[in-house]
Amino acid sequence: MTAREDSLGSLLADISACRICRDCPDGGPERALPHEPRPVCFASTRAPILIAGQAPGMRVHLSGRPFTDPSGDRLRDWLGVGDAQFYDPDNFAIVPMGFCFPGNDARGGDLPPRRECAPAWRGPVMELMPQVRLVLAIGQYAQAWHLGPLRRKSLTDTVRNWRSILDASGPERPVLPLPHPSWRNSGWIRKNPWFETELLPELRKRVSMLISPRDGMSSSR
Numbered sequence: 001m002t003a004r005e006d007s008l009g010s011l012l013a014d015i016s017a018c019r020i021c022r023d024c025p026d027g028g029p030e031r032a033l034p035h036e037p038r039p040v041c042f043a044s045t046r047a048p049i050l051i052a053g054q055a056p057g058m059r060v061h062l063s064g065r066p067f068t069d070p071s072g073d074r075l076r077d078w079l080g081v082g083d084a085q086f087y088d089p090d091n092f093a094i095v096p097m098g099f100c101f102p103g104n105d106a107r108g109g110d111l112p113p114r115r116e117c118a119p120a121w122r123g124p125v126m127e128l129m130p131q132v133r134l135v136l137a138i139g140q141y142a143q144a145w146h147l148g149p150l151r152r153k154s155l156t157d158t159v160r161n162w163r164s165i166l167d168a169s170g171p172e173r174p175v176l177p178l179p180h181p182s183w184r185n186s187g188w189i190r191k192n193p194w195f196e197t198e199l200l201p202e203l204r205k206r207v208s209m210l211i212s213p214r215d216g217m218s219s220s221r
Contacts, residue, residue: 004128015041018039018120020116021033022036025116033100033114038056038100040065040066041095041096041121042093043128047089047131048091048132049091049132049135049211050095050132051093051138052095052096052136052137052145054097054110054138055096055102055117056096056098056099057069058110060101061101067094071183075138079204080204091212093132097139098112099121122145134207135169137176143177147169147175150169156188159192159195160194162202
């Protein structure tokens with residue numbers, strides 16, 4: 001085990017034990033996480049691709065494994081990979097903006113990522129993953145953190161300008177903005193056909209160049 005792997009292992013142990021959003025919530029006790037924390041963070045010192053999502057949903061909260069839900073099925077289809085490739089730490093690091101399921105809003109949708117997570121943990125995690133060569137920024141919260149001033153006024157405008165963002169974010173660690181793969185966004189995808197005809201082919205090409213070829217799509221079904 002390398003020193004960086006050892007450091008990341010220690011950091012992930014600290015993250016697994018984190019209770020900030022329950023015991024010391026941003027905004028006071030009334031904003032505490034309404035259930036026991038279960039942080040989900042699959043960082044890696046070897047993965048060339050970072051998937052920066054939003055926060056676990058209820059199914060991921062129960063499984064303890066990222067993207068074990070219909071959104072994950074759609075994301076793997078977007079990437080052109082199967083389960084074995086997706087969960088291989090030699091291929092992907094999966095680090096959301098919030099590590100715990102934030103609960104549901106009044107309409108039954110997921111609340112935004114907890115505000116405590118990113119300030120406490122994201123910097124240290126990223127420092128231990130200098131090998132990352134592509135960041136997939138899924139949703140507005142990940143795009144705000146990873147893109148800064150490159151982010152446009154709306155998610156649609158940000159994703160629509162993916163080519164210029166890839167170029168502007170630099171050759172060493174380009175950032176590709178994506179919408180959330182939730183099936184709630186099926187209407188958005190229909191309204192923006194360029195996403196499937198232009199962006200997804202580029203995404204799959206870049207992924208195939210960076211990850212291990214073994215298994216392909218065979219284990220995604």
